Amino acid sequence: MIIKTLETDGFKNLSNVKLDFHRNLNVFFGENAQGKTNLIEVIWLCTGLKSFRGTKDRDFIGLEKEAFHTELCFEDKDRTQTISYNMSRNNLKEKAVFLNGVRLNSPSRLFSALNCVIFTPEDLELSKGSPENRRRFLDLSVSQIKRSYVGVVNKYDSIINQRNKLLKDISLGVSKKEDLEVWDEQLAKLGAYISVLRYAYTVKLNKVSSVLYSDITSGKEKLSLKLSSTVFENLEGRNDYGGEMYLEYLKKLRDKLDEDIRLGFTQIGVHRDDLVTYINGLPSREYGSQGQNRSVALVLKLSQAYILSEETKDSPVILLDDVLSELDTNRQEFVMSKIKNMQVFITCCEKNKINVLKDGSIFLVDGGVVKKIKRG
Numbered sequence: 001m002i003i004k005t006l007e008t009d010g011f012k013n014l015s016n017v018k019l020d021f022h023r024n025l026n027v028f029f030g031e032n033a034q035g036k037t038n039l040i041e042v043i044w045l046c047t048g049l050k051s052f053r054g055t056k057d058r059d060f061i062g063l064e065k066e067a068f069h070t071e072l073c074f075e076d077k078d079r080t081q082t083i084s085y086n087m088s089r090n091n092l093k094e095k096a097v098f099l100n101g102v103r104l105n106s107p108s109r110l111f112s113a114l115n116c117v118i119f120t121p122e123d124l125e126l127s128k129g130s131p132e133n134r135r136r137f138l139d140l141s142v143s144q145i146k147r148s149y150v151g152v153v154n155k156y157d158s159i160i161n162q163r164n165k166l167l168k169d170i171s172l173g174v175s176k177k178e179d180l181e182v183w184d185e186q187l188a189k190l191g192a193y194i195s196v197l198r199y200a201y202t203v204k205l206n207k208v209s210s211v212l213y214s215d216i217t218s219g220k221e222k223l224s225l226k227l228s229s230t231v232f233e234n235l236e237g238r239n240d241y242g243g244e245m246y247l248e249y250l251k252k253l254r255d256k257l258d259e260d261i262r263l264g265f266t267q268i269g270v271h272r273d274d275l276v277t278y279i280n281g282l283p284s285r286e287y288g289s290q291g292q293n294r295s296v297a298l299v300l301k302l303s304q305a306y307i308l309s310e311e312t313k314d315s316p317v318i319l320l321d322d323v324l325s326e327l328d329t330n331r332q333e334f335v336m337s338k339i340k341n342m343q344v345f346i347t348c349c350e351k352n353k354i355n356v357l358k359d360g361s362i363f364l365v366d367g368g369v370v371k372k373i374k375r376g
């Protein structure tokens with residue numbers, strides 16, 4: 001998949017941007033706070049997903065602007081498509097999003113049109129950081145290959161919040177235990193389904209990432225992954241999420257109910273899942289060095305790109321925001337060699353010279369204005 005052109009105006013500090021891109025490598029270059037990440041962010045929005053840095057809708061629009069407009073043209077394995085994404089200050093709720101001129105009723109309808117994989121400095125903490133980040137990583141990965149999944153996870157999250165509130169109300173005596181029944185049934189249904197999908201993705205991830213990790217360590221270390229669940233001991237071969245798994249989930253919820261009421265939160269469920277990474281059989285989070293954990297994180301993100309590529313039969317666009325400058329030359333070379341057949345966008349600052357960038361186009365970003373300074 002290749003992004004051919006981008007036109008955008010009024011997105012944060014970006015002003016009157018009109019760019020055509022190199023098929024392989026594109027570098028956004030400039031000083032701090034000039035709009036490099038904003039460019040990556042506006043490309044990312046065209047995938048239909050939320051901002052990767054948690055920007056609220058109203059903050060998309062430039063402070064002095066009334067609206068932002070974006071038009072992105074890309075080529076997938078079959079055809080050329082155009083996404084248009086617009087928002088105006090007087091109607092923040094209604095984003096005007098079009099795919100090939102057809103109005104979509106929500107940006108999420110853009111899913112699986114444009115596929116991107118983004119690497120940010122926070123992703124380098126994926127292996128060392130909190131389980132929540134790894135769950136988010138898994139969920140994003142699954143949703144990129146299964147469109148309906150995002151809705152399932154959002155529903156689960158909202159039910160768990162309502163259940164936790166109800167648990168507190170029960171302990172205060174303002175609600176009854178029976179009130180939980182309908183919530184628990186829904187939780188068990190959604191939770192069993194999420195477990196099956198997360199497990200299936202972990203199996204693929206394990207396969208791809210063990211090869212990549214062996215590569216980055218020249219065969220010296222072995223990486224393996226496991227989905228750890230508070231509900232199911234072993235998920236291998238299990239996919240009856242509407243039957244057996246649902247009943248087991250429900251029973252575990254009920255078994256813990258009295259304790260949950262005392263504690264005021266739900267102790268078991270997919271909101272406590274973790275993706276555990278092992279180097280030579282030992283959990284890397286506890287035993288791994290900083291460098292090993294960074295390599296694991298890089299390999300997980302690269303695997304995400306490879307799996308997406310395999311599933312969609314088309315390579316995703318890779319967005320590297322401030323990541324390369326954080327890596328040593330060996331790891332920079334490793335990453336670049338693994339994505340050399342994909343279109344890549346990289347942000348970099350003048351002071352952080354990156355040695356591995358050779359061919360491709362370079363764009364200077366200065367105060368929200370973007371100019372091509374090298375044609376690839």
Ligand SMILES: Nc1ncnc2c1ncn2[C@@H]1O[C@H](COP(=O)(O)OP(=O)(O)OP(=O)(O)O)[C@@H](O)[C@H]1O
Binds near residue numbers: 032038
């Ligand atoms: N809603 C907005 N309206 C106008 N400007 C905004 C808005 N939101 C952010 N900005 C501006 O965007 C700039 C930051 O852009 P961005 O994060 O893309 O910088 P960057 O070039 O990636 O910098 P760094 O190298 O530090 O990562 C800041 O100057 C900020 O004031």
Ligand SMILES: [Mg+2]
Binds near residue numbers: 037321322
């Ligand atoms: Mg930035």
